[in-house]
Amino acid sequence: MTPKTHISQTLPFRWQDIPVLAYKEDGGTHFKGITRQVLFDEDDKLGVQLRYFEIAPEGHSTLERHDHAHCVMVVKGRGQALVGSEIHALGTNDLVRVPPNTWHQFRATAGEPLGFLCLVSRERDKPERPGAAALAILRADPQVSSFLRV
């Protein structure tokens, strides 16, 4: 089937024939209140996927790192992100770059949803969650320590 050339938004941040998916297929308790929608994928032959994630108020993504990079653009709401050892306050249309092998976590801390586009390679490694030693290093910074949700 030929991919459609126009995909309308049907409700705010919902698109025609694009399913709202679980954030991660394997479940887990290391994230909270987050959905995933794949906007562009292999049909588009760019070697990347563009996904839309939405974190409900007080929710968060998994604290993790991996070899692949993320390019992120906030398109709804506000929140915060840890990237490496820095915590950024995020507003709509802000950009976030997660370099390879960098601990990161997104949180909807502003009492409103945090919705963002995330660009990744289609071929990518599996995320790694921090072990006790990595957590101890991250927690050495009191601000980071109080930000983390694991």
Added chain:
Amino acid sequence: MTPKTHISQTLPFRWQDIPVLAYKEDGGTHFKGITRQVLFDEDDKLGVQLRYFEIAPEGHSTLERHDHAHCVMVVKGRGQALVGSEIHALGTNDLVRVPPNTWHQFRATAGEPLGFLCLVSRERDKPERPGAAALAILRADPQVSSFLRV
């Protein structure tokens, strides 16, 4: 220099240290009222660029085609796009897929700016503009004919 991990929006659809560029460096009269900002590029090692284009009211992009594909997401305003032989009415957050070798043109026809993200391969071929024969074929459809700006 290490790329920054957080790039704030400073004014609506303007970003810290991201210049507002001409739509095309070679100038031309085949487009009108359109700017370009490169949000993510080679630093991000994904083989793609994510650009933000904004078309002023009554402006338009070049009518063109090329071997590379575009993945587009409208993030500001409304307008219309020709993709192949179809004219789509575009609203904020709509997605547009421009397949390879497909004539396309974006226009800000709604009395407001049309701003969109456009994802492309970093390595890509040069766009081709229609010659007289291709224009005649496009113009055989009266709706398309009245839409085109060349």
